[in-house]
Amino acid sequence: MPRKDYQQQLTELRENVLYMSEVVMERLRMGLDALEQKDDELAWEVIEGDDEVNELYLELEQECINLLALQQPVASDLRTIAASFKIITDLERIGDLATNLGDYSLQADQDVFPEVDIQELGSLTLDMIEDAMMAYDEEDTDGCYEIAERDDDLDARCERASELVVRDLIETELEENTEEEVETLLQDVSRLLLTVRDLERIGDHAVNIAARTLYMVENDDELIY
Amino acid sequence: MSNENMTAPNPETEAENDDDAVSPTPGSGAVDAGDLETATASSRTVIESRDLDVYYGETQALDDVSIRIPEKQVTAMIGPSGCGKSTFLRCINRMNDLIDAARIEGDLLFQDKNVYDDDVDPVALRRRIGMVFQQPNPFPKSIYDNVAYGLRLQNKTENLDEKVEQALKGAALWDEVKDQLDESGLDLSGGQQQRLCIARAIAVDPEVILMDEPASALDPVATSQIEDLIDELAEDYTVVIVTHNMQQAARISDKTAVFLTGGELVEFDDTQKIFENPEHQRVEDYITGKFG
Numbered sequence: 001m002p003r004k005d006y007q008q009q010l011t012e013l014r015e016n017v018l019y020m021s022e023v024v025m026e027r028l029r030m031g032l033d034a035l036e037q038k039d040d041e042l043a044w045e046v047i048e049g050d051d052e053v054n055e056l057y058l059e060l061e062q063e064c065i066n067l068l069a070l071q072q073p074v075a076s077d078l079r080t081i082a083a084s085f086k087i088i089t090d091l092e093r094i095g096d097l098a099t100n101l102g103d104y105s106l107q108a109d110q111d112v113f114p115e116v117d118i119q120e121l122g123s124l125t126l127d128m129i130e131d132a133m134m135a136y137d138e139e140d141t142d143g144c145y146e147i148a149e150r151d152d153d154l155d156a157r158c159e160r161a162s163e164l165v166v167r168d169l170i171e172t173e174l175e176e177n178t179e180e181e182v183e184t185l186l187q188d189v190s191r192l193l194l195t196v197r198d199l200e201r202i203g204d205h206a207v208n209i210a211a212r213t214l215y216m217v218e219n220d221d222e223l224i225y
Numbered sequence: 226m227s228n229e230n231m232t233a234p235n236p237e238t239e240a241e242n243d244d245d246a247v248s249p250t251p252g253s254g255a256v257d258a259g260d261l262e263t264a265t266a267s268s269r270t271v272i273e274s275r276d277l278d279v280y281y282g283e284t285q286a287l288d289d290v291s292i293r294i295p296e297k298q299v300t301a302m303i304g305p306s307g308c309g310k311s312t313f314l315r316c317i318n319r320m321n322d323l324i325d326a327a328r329i330e331g332d333l334l335f336q337d338k339n340v341y342d343d344d345v346d347p348v349a350l351r352r353r354i355g356m357v358f359q360q361p362n363p364f365p366k367s368i369y370d371n372v373a374y375g376l377r378l379q380n381k382t383e384n385l386d387e388k389v390e391q392a393l394k395g396a397a398l399w400d401e402v403k404d405q406l407d408e409s410g411l412d413l414s415g416g417q418q419q420r421l422c423i424a425r426a427i428a429v430d431p432e433v434i435l436m437d438e439p440a441s442a443l444d445p446v447a448t449s450q451i452e453d454l455i456d457e458l459a460e461d462y463t464v465v466i467v468t469h470n471m472q473q474a475a476r477i478s479d480k481t482a483v484f485l486t487g488g489e490l491v492e493f494d495d496t497q498k499i500f501e502n503p504e505h506q507r508v509e510d511y512i513t514g515k516f517g
Contacts, residue, residue, distance in 0.1 A: 006514070072472050074500045077513045219502035 031101030046102035053095035083216035128206035147210035268295035301478035309488030355426035361418035363410035396424035416447025
């Protein structure tokens with residue numbers, strides 16, 4: 001393969017990673033909407049749509065492997081491929097977590113703890129992914145550091161939300177409820193805690209994307225781990 | 226080892242003095258002094274050029290090259306055709322003396338002694354700085370005599386069998402040829418012939434081995450054997466290798482020097498740094514194939 005085509009392939013790889021991120025973000029939006037609207041149809045669409053994300057992931061993984069094997073990239077080209085290789089793994093995991101939201105939506109009959117604003121947390125994670133991918137697209141290192149800082153805020157919000165739920169559960173006088181009501185409450189609480197945890201993890205994946213982008217642009221591993 | 230007309234400094238005082246070695250004036254060459262310090266921080270300098278210019282008639286082949294090559298490491302020289310990397314290699318053991326039109330300015334020091342000083346005997350110099358060429362060039366003699374050749378020239382024939390065996394073992398060839406030492410070196414495969422040439426080079430116990438594209442005429446298996454051997458050789462010798470194969474440079478060298486058009490040494494640093502994050506955009510463009 002001539003080197004001209006190789007540069008074109010590198011450009012296409014980055015475009016395809018951006019496309020995958022758009023698909024994943026759409027799934028996440030749909031998962032959040034399904035939760036908010038208790039929309040089973042939308043929830044199933046997210047869950048079944050995960051196959052498309054997985055296929056995209058495998059295609060892009062193969063693109064990276066082909067470039068590594070056939071072009072033996074070095075320097076910034078190598079960093080672009082290495083970073084992209086890691087970023088698609090993060091995107092695939094975000095896709096999985098979006099399907100979890102679909103699952104939780106199917107299981108939930110009613111909102112519990114409305115004071116925990118899942119939509120607000122979800123919106124923050126979506127913004128983080130979008131901005132991390134913009135940093136990847138525009139090679140914006142300042143943007144990478146910003147994502148890492150915003151994740152601290154997201155973590156704090158998630159922790160506060162979890163504490164609120166657990167504290168409330170402890171204060172609930174379970175003996176006043178029937179066994180069935182207690183079981184439902186425990187399931188609802190458990191599902192809410194898992195939702196918060198998944199959103200917090202999506203934030204972590206956004207930071208991973210920013211960290212790999214920083215490495216790609218400046219060979220700087222400061223944000224990795 | 227015979228020093229003949231070359232004066233080897235005391236290794237201990239040399240190590241102490243190394244920090245005080247004169248750095249080229251920053252900005253005077255393509256590689257600044259900071260690069261040089263980084264590249265040689267962990268090892269003693271064996272070969273050093275200072276503001277080295279080489280001309281072939283009116284054509285300048287090397288332009289103000291300053292570099293320090295560390296001891297017992299593999300230093301790779303890469304760059305496009307005509308960039309001067311082979312010229313630099315051939316300056317180290319004065320192979321360019323054989324070219325009438327070649328003119329050299331600046332200093333090229335081996336163990337702190339300028340190899341172009343009048344009192345340096347090029348033949349004696351080449352005993353201490355061996356060379357392996359692109360095409361394997363065994364003599365039309367037996368395997369044994371190929372390895373013993375240099376030793377006999379130097380009248381170092383005591384324990385000759387043992388020295389030949391050691392050299393062949395050092396070149397990772399002994400096990401393959403120990404039962405056919407009387408057979409012609411020319412009957413060996415290309416990869417074996419190249420290892421025989423390496424055995425011939427190390428038999429006379431040099432300090433430096435220069436290699437000019439030593440694997441470019443070999444198949445991938447023989448290339449892999451030579452690359453493994455280069456790694457082993459660097460335990461005992463300083464190896465300087467010119468290669469067109471950048472992946473080979475990345476695989477086998479500790480340091481990499483990048484020469485670009487006009488005989489300019491643009492960057493010299495740890496190999497990992499050069500191939501992951503070079504300082505100079507021109508080097509980045511060259512190694513990624515955007516400029517040739």
